[in-house]
Amino acid sequence: MTSTTRVEREPSVRAVGSSFPRVDAVAKIDGSADYVGDLEFAGMLHGKVLRSDIGHGRIREIDTETAERMPGVVAILTGKDLGDIDPYFGHAIRDRPIVAIDTVRFVGEPVAAVAAETEAQAEAALLAISVEYTDLPIVANLDSALASDAALVHDGPIRPGFAHGLGSLPERDGNVCYRYGFDRGDIDDAASQADIIIEEDYEFPAVYQFSMETHAVIAHHDGGEINMWANCQHPFLVRAEIAALFGFPVDRVRIVVPFLGGGFGSKSYTKMEPIAVALSRKAGRAVRIVNRVDESMVTTRRHNMKCRMRTMATSEGKLLGRKVELWLDTGAYADNGPRVTATAADAAAGPYRWPSVDVQAHCVYTNTGPAGSYRAFGATHLQWIGESQIDEVARQANIDRLEFRRRNLLRPGEEVRPGGRPLDADLIGDVEKAAAAIGWGRERIANRGLGFSVGLLAAGAHPVSTAAVRMDADGGVIVLVGSTEMGQGTRTVMAQIAAEVLVMDPAGVTVHGTDTRFTPYDRSTGASRSTTVAGRAVELAAREVLDSLLETAASFFGGIDPDELEASNGQIWYRDESAGYAELIAERFGFVGGELRGHGEVKPHNGGGSYAEGPVFWEVCIAGAEIEVDRDTGIVRVLQTSSVADVGRAINPQLIERQDEGGALQGIGNALFEEMIHTEDGVLLNDTLLDYRIPTTDDLPEKMTCIIVENEDGPGPFGAKGCGEGVLAALPAAIVNALADAGVPMAELPLTPERVWRQIQKIEQRELERRP
Amino acid sequence: MVRMDTVINGTRFDREVEPNVLLFDFLRDELGLTGTNRSCDVQVCGSCTVLVDGLPVSSCTFLAYEADGSVVETIEGIRDSDFYKRAESAFVSHAAVQCGFCTPGFVMTLKSIVEDGGGADEAQLRRSLSGNLCRCTGYRSILDAAAEIVGEQ
Known part of the structure; x- marks a missing residue:
């Protein structure tokens, strides 16, 4: 092939820095965008969850006999069905049973689940299940959970989860499931020198993330494979956790993530997936569970907190020290509480030069719904406290x-x-x-x-992301990246990053949701990491594709030095001649078809260690x-x-x-x-x-x-x-x-x-x- | 069973339905119209907004048979209208969509505002759209898109 295209060369249009329209906007406006609750499969059942109506108790008996005979009912799951597996999950602390086993620890805890032909039939069957409890003492707030004679929400040792990322976890202390603290300088010395001391007790409420879409999952455990369609922010971490729970190798567990109707942290880590898989395992068919709002509100929330803070300064406003103690209520199961606790502690000092600082943070079990991640966790908890004290110091110092x-x-x-x-x-x-x-x-x-x-x-969580960029024979590009589109616009941003590297119009780049069977590994979507970490993997993958184009073009233009080539607007230029990307791919493979493929990976020691220091x-x-x-x-x-x-x-x-x-x-x-x-x-x-x-x-x-x-x-x-x-x-x-x-x-x-x-x-x- | 003789997105459906079936579930489960989304279930959030005889209703708290003798429109039924094209273009240019779960509901409410004569100012738009909740956008971009849509009468 020798023909080259002679056209007037236009200035390169850059994709990065432009407010390119969202790639998913139209599908979301016209209602065609699919969320998990919109998906149906032949033979799919509907699951509903029976939830505890007491805050703490022993389960004496669950009678499902009447419910089992009700119309449409295919399977009823209780703790008794889980004897063949280790049924506890939790990426930080492995403390949470798939459904309650012997004990319920919060109002709303799943006790049983029904799979039926219709949602209405499943719901009707729930009413026919009777559960008998023996009440246990309830500690439903921080004060009661921290009292010296408090009833214990959990009485066993801490079992570390598979992805807590917090070094070695300390032993449980009463209802305190995790502690994190640090100090430097001499805080007592600060107190003795201080003219200004601001000290106060603070309270921060439990709040609900309230993504408009509730938690939803379709699971099909067919004995040989587990397939899921789930609205999860971290599909690769959920895949690992499901594989471990049900004793499968990771490659036999697949998660497909369609659009999420908002996340904000509420869909991070594992939520409703285990119960859906367990129910499907028992039913032998695919099961869809779509939470109602009241169910999602007891699935996750933001930690409420008590905090005591003291800031010390001289009368001229020189900061001397800060002492902080805080207690976060993580509910009946730890979820991401330990990480929230550490992040809160890190945010407590604020971005100032402190001669001395002493921060002690505690994560506390109570008999309430589990608390996990919510946008800017830890920092939202502490910044209003720390900054109000800084303002007060400035006021008293008259600055x-x-x-x-x-x-x-x-x-x-x-x-x-x-x-x-x-x-x-x-x-x-x-x-x-x-x-x-x-x-x-x-x-x-x-x-x-x-x-x-x-x-x-x-921010950034752990800097581990991989991505692939494929350029098809017609020059169109598919980006495979595990970032979850939950409204933030990650698919658009990834398209722009790939287009910038390949110097082409972002409209020629397609980004789909994750399918763990095909999409390269990405740790998670959260901690504001997608653009920074997964985006870098996409950039690196796109660079490999560009390198292939340049290599092919070098021979195409007669064996010249690739450094003399330049990409611009979907063409490779050599002086005043150019060849389109499709043309170059045809040249490379010598036939219709073929594709260029690039791989990008980010790991802590990438780029001379630029990702190695914490945080990213x-x-x-x-x-x-x-x-x-x-x-x-x-x-x-x-x-x-x-x-x-x-x-x-x-x-x-x-x-x-x-x-x-x-x-x-x-x-x-x-x-x-x-x-x-x-x-x-x-x-x-x-x-x-x-x-x-x-x-x-x-x-x-x-x-x-x-x-x-x-x-x-x-x-x-x-x-x-x-x-x-x-x-x-x-x-x-x-x-x-x-x-x-x-x-x-x-x-x-x-x-x-x-x-x-x-x-x-x-x-x-x-x-x-x-x-x- | 009760009778429900209703025109939905231009097609007549003459059916017998259980009296407790919600319009929301009928649209999604019977007709596969999944652009109408379920969120709060208590007529607060507006994600399930459809038009019944031109007026916005929360289909999560509206019984299907109550639509007997009425004309129902969902987002799927208005995609070819001039109104929809204006709305789409305004939502795209203001980036007034993020997760998209609430968006069809906003579009349906806006259609009723436009059909009511439009011309609403910011205060009126805020009031008219206060029954549609969005957790992602913070509303500014939706109100800007809405102003453009109702202003183009």
């Missing part, structure tokens, strides 16, 4: 709060935690932008307050807020917000802004009104959207500013680093600080009108008493 940050924030390259990645972001530049956006320094307006906050979130990167958590408080009702309104997306390099600026807007609204919900309320008996009182409120259009601030900062200082492709979580840590803190600026400091979230009003009364009472 402008922004100026205080300028003097004390860490600078790039400084140590954040011993032995970890040094600071990789310009926090001072970032916070100045966030503060300016909300009108910092302007004159005070009655009943209004301004606030901002600064923090860091250890520090996600910047910076936001500003202006609020207005009605002193007669306690109602707080967020008037405007600002957030900083310090992303290194913006692959798709519009998607970044959308992530920050969505995170901001979740932050407003978390700060102002979201709260799961449990009774002393462990009953979740507000388990529907009628009484668990999430933000609506009514809660949208008048103005939201998202500032994108591009310093190309990330370890990801083209200098990128992740985003989308920081604002959820930073905005509640900014709101709390803004409310304190308006004269109402708060130590308990959410900032409901009643709480705020009571605090206003207390402050006014105190002022009255102070008057002579």
Whole structure:
């Protein structure tokens, strides 16, 4: 083949940095996008789960006889069916049975499951199952679980899970299932030198992630293989856990992940998959389980927390030390509690230079629904506490709060935690932008307050991702990457990264959901890691394809040096001649067909060890807020917000802004009104959207500013680093600080009108008493 | 069983249904119209919004037989309309879709607003769309898309 194409050479269009439209937008707008609950298979059964209605007890008897004879019922699963396997799962602590075995530990714990021809038949059968319990003492909150004579939620030793990533786990201590702490410097010395000591007890509520789509899974255990269609964020970790539970090699377990109707951490790690597989195993047919909202609310939630923090400084505002103790309520099973605990502890000190610091964090079992990951976990728990104390130090030292940050924030390259990645972001530049956006320094307006906050979130999880890029004979590209599309836009971003490397239009790149049988391994979708880690694997894979194109083109143009070639807009150019990618593939294979294939892998020692230091990167958590408080009702309104997306390099600026807007609204919900309320008996009182409120259009601030900062200082492709979580840590803190600026400091979230009003009364009472 | 003689997306269905069957389940299970999504089950979130005689209803709390004698539209039934094309283009250009689970519900509510005469300002749009919840976008982009859609009357 000798023909070459002579065309006027157009300037290269770059894919990265443009707000390329989402590749999945149309399917999602016209309703054709498939979620797990939309999928059906011939012979598929419907599963429903019978859940405990007591908080803690021994199961005396489960009578399924009547239910088994009901119309349509094919199988009923109880703990008795699991005698041939080790039925406990949990990636951090292996403490959770597939269905309750002998003991129930929270209201809502699966006790049995029914597979029937229709969902209605399965639901009807649940009512015919009778369970007899012997009540055990219930510890449904931190105070009762930590009491010296507390009943134990678990009485056995800790069994480490397969993927906790936390070194060696400490022994259980009462109901404390995990502890993490560190100290440096002399905290007592700090106390003796301090002129300013801010010390307070704080409370943070349990909240629900509330992805619009509940947990859903279709499982088919056919004896030889396990196939699943599941809305999981971490399909490869779930695959490993299912394989271990049911005694299968990993290659006999397959998970297909369609679109997720939101995740936010609620679909991370293993959730409803084991019970669906076990039910299918018993039924011998595929089973679909789709949770209702009240079921998903007892499947996972965010940890509620108690915290005591003390910050010490000199009268000139020099920071001397910080002491933090915190207790996170992880519910009846650990789920991701240990990691949340460690991340919370890491976020507790805040990004300042501390001569001394002492942080002790505890993860506590209670008889409530298990708590796991939710966007910006740990950082959201701690940033509002730490930053409100920093504001108070600045106030007492009579230093402008922004100026205080300028003097004390860490600078790039400084140590954040011993032995970890040094600071990789310009926090001072970032916070100045966030503060300016909300009108910092302007004159005070009655009943209004301004606030901002600064923090860091250890991001990236483990830097292990692989990806493949295939270029078909027509020059079209398929990216195989295990990142889960849950709304954040990862498929679009991956298409842009591959297109950037291959210097082609992203519209020619297709990215599908994960099928573990074909998609290369990716550790997980969470911790803002997809663009940074999986994106790097895609970049490397695309580079291999480009290398193949260049190699073929070098011979095509007569055995020239590949360095003289340049890719541009789907063509390889040699001086003023070009050949299209399809043409080159035909040249390479000498026939119709063939494909080019590239593989990319990221592991800790890649790129001279740039991924080896923990964390992969520090996600910047910076936001500003202006609020207005009605002193007669306690109602707080967020008037405007600002957030900083310090992303290194913006692959798709519009998607970044959308992530920050969505995170901001979740932050407003978390700060102002979201709260799961449990009774002393462990009953979740507000388990529907009628009484668990999430933000609506009514809660949208008048103005939201998202500032994108591009310093190309990330370890990801083209200098990128992740985003989308920081604002959820930073905005509640900014709101709390803004409310304190308006004269109402708060130590308990959410900032409901009643709480705020009571605090206003207390402050006014105190002022009255102070008057002579 | 009760009779349900209903036009759904332009096709007449004359059926006998159990009186407790929800319109939502009828649409999804009987007709395979899975663009209507289930979330809260209590008429709060709007993910299951369909139009019954042009008005938005939560199909999760609307009995199928109650649609007897009515015209029902779902997202699948409006894809070829001019309204839908405008809506799609506005949602795409504002990136007003993330996970997409709530999106068809928003589009259906917007259709009723447009058919009601449109021309809503931001405050009216906020009110009209407050029965559709979205956990991903933070609403700003949806309201911007909505303003474009209702403004193009």
